[in-house]
Amino acid sequence: MKRVVLGLFAAVVLHACAAHEKTGDRAAAVGDWKAAYASYRQALTSEPDSPEIKLKFDTARTKALQDAQQRAQTCAQVNDWGCALAESDFALSVEPGNAEIASFRANAAQQVAMGQLDTAVQQAQQGQYAEAASLMDRALQLSPAPEVRTHAEDVRRIITTQGRAQADRYLHEGNFIAAHELAQLVLSLDASASAWAQNIAAEYEHFITEEVERLSREGDAARAQRDWGRAQQSYGAALSLRQGGRAAPLEAYVRHMALADQRIAGRDWNGAADAYHVALRTGQDDGYANHQLERVQLRPYRVVLRSVLVTPGRPDGRAWVGASNDIFTRLANRLTQTARQRGMTDLVKDLAMSIPHENRPRLRIEVHHPDGMHLTTQGRDGIYTAYDAEFVAVANAFDDRRVGFQVYMDGPNGSELLGSVDVPMRELVEHREVSLEGRSVIALMLSTGGDGRQPGPYAGMAHVLPPPPPGTPPPGRGHAATPIP
Template identity: 65%
Template sequence: MKRVVLGLMAAALLAACASAEKAGDRAAAVGDWKSAYSAYRQAVANDPDSQELKAKFEEARTLALEDSKKRARACEQVEDWNCALAESDFALSIDGGNADIASFRMRAATRVAFGMLDGAAEQARSGQFHKAVEEMQRATQLSQAPEVKTRAEDVRRHIVTNGRARADGFRQERNLLAAHELAQLVAGLDGSLAGWAQGIAAEYEQWVTVEYERLAREGDAARVHHDWPLAQERYREALSLRPGGRAAPLEEYVRHVSGAEQQLVHRDWNRAADAYRSALRTGQDDGYATQQLERVELRPYRVSLRSVLVVPTRPDGNPWVGAANPLFTRLAQKLTQLAARRGMSDVLLELATALPRENQPQLRVEALLPDGTRLTTPQSTGIYTGFNSEFVALANDFDEQRITFQVFMDDPRGSELMGSVDVPVRELAGRRDVILDSRSVIALKLSTARGDGREPGSFLGMARVQPMPPPGTPSPGHVATPAVP
């Protein structure tokens, strides 16, 4: 294995060497000796034993040095001192001990530094004091010539004089942030102005204290109105003036709450809950995050189907089952009238149970859950009938997904849909008793309660409805037999 690794490494070095040599050859062919020098230097580093490569490298080195000297002189003739400086730097990288090149480089650096100082003076005149200081410092780092130092001192005094005047102007305008920043810059160039700069700093700190509290109060007001983006913006503005303080935990609080609200939009209940918990850990909650956490956390709820009452007749006025007779017609009309005026009542239930038995259908209720699960109650006789059926579903106060309840009438010929009602999942979490209705369903009564440790997806007194088989497949039916608790 070791031999294989060594072989691969050797092959990689040879490939790199060949690539660098080819690049050097191409550059040399067109007289680009700087590029040839760099490429051959890499090739020799990859293969230091190759005499041919060493010869190519030495030739490229000599010619690149001569070429750089010529370019430097040409740049000097046209007073392009930046070019002259760059060429002399390259020449010194090849022949660092060459006194003539070093002397030329010092002369070029001095001229470039003078140009920088002229630019610094102009920037100071135009009010760009920070840039002026940077340019002055670059100039003095580039050249240590006495004449450069003298010129730099003139520029420094110019920056101090103009900078102090402008800082005092900012102070009068009550732009204390700009005044403070500029005063600190000027005092750094002239220590005798430290007291003056400290006076501005004291005014600036006083202003920061007042402005910090103003922004924090605006953040407080936005937080009270649950305008989380505005609250976060104001707290961050306060913190940009002075890190820490009371705005720091409040900014963290509204940031987490804002993130939680965004997760509500995306229906990511778990992440929303985590964000509300993070908000609570800041210690800044006024009750809102606690309330929202209680509302968003998914909990199992036991949904019990208590009873259903359907209208006694089909849309055409005939009974669901059996033949119409005077007693049925009279009772059905009375029941329908009472249901329209008063809703559910004991009288209504008495009328429902008083209908002739032959006109009482076999009913059951199917529940279609958001995850596609379909459950059914057992069959029970009567347009009003009670159930002892329940299922457990996860719910919170924000889930707009709907559970659909369909009321079916069964007879030997099959199942007939009588009516359908639905309810958002959030209503099951927020209400103990729910009564649903539609055109054919007078009242479907549900009750909800916490799951008390029951497993989500479990059910009692109900059975899963099996999918219908493909067309043409013999089947005894698609409804499983409910398990009665």
């Protein structure tokens, strides 16, 4: 096994060597001796005992060195000192001990440094103090020549003198951040400015403390209004001025509250719950995140269909069934007026129970749940009838899926749809007691309670088999659910 591995390694090395050699050959063929030199050097590293590669490397090295020296001289003649410096750097990398090249390189570096310092002077005079200081540092690193150090001192003097005056103007204008930054720059170049810079730093710290608190208060106000985006922006601005403090956990809190809202909008209930848990761990919750966490948790609920009250008769005044007479008409008018004025009261129920038996329709309610359940109650006589039928469904306080209820009148000739109402599951979860109304439906009473069972069980109802005949109107939509006080 060891021999196989060594053989594979040798094959890889030889392949790499051949590739580098071919690359060098191509570069040499077009006179690109720098590239040829680099490629042959890599090939020689892989195969140091190859006379052929060594010859190619030596040739490329000589020609690359000659080219670099010639180009450096040409660039110097036209005062392109950046080019001259780059070429001399390459030449020194090929022949580090060449004193002539080193001397040329030092002169080129000095010329480049002096040019950089000229630019730094211009930047400093234009108020670009940080840029001027950075360029001055680079020039000093590039060349230790006395002329460079002298010119750099001119730049330093301009920055410290003019920068100090500008920092004072910033301070007078109330721009404490700019004043502090410039004062620190001046101090880094002039130790004698220590007391002056400390005074500006004190002003700056006072400003930052007040500004952080102001931004935090803005965040507090937005948080109280549940405006998570604006609160996060304010707390984030405070943290950009000073890390830590009370803004840090508050920013994390509102950020995760905003994330929870986004996940709720996408019906990602588990993701929203995770975000609320993280928000709670910040220790900044005033009870709202905990409340929302309770609301977003999916739980089984028992939905009970308590009762239904329909209008005593048709829109034209005729009874649903049987012949209309004066007694029916008086009872129907009084019931309708009382229900409109007072809602579902005991008097309304008594009036409903007073409707003559021959005018009482047989009512049945079908339930259409978005989970796919299609259930029906048994038929019962009366414009008001109680059912206490129920089913179990999983939902939460944000579940906007709608449950539809269709009220049918069954008769010897089939079923007639009297009215349809529907309600989002979230309203049943939130209000627990609701009354729905719609066309010909005065009040359909529902109640909701927590249930330990899994979704699916039902009582007092049966599955609709077969489905309604073709042409049966779908469940009604758009009728608002009214919580029962």
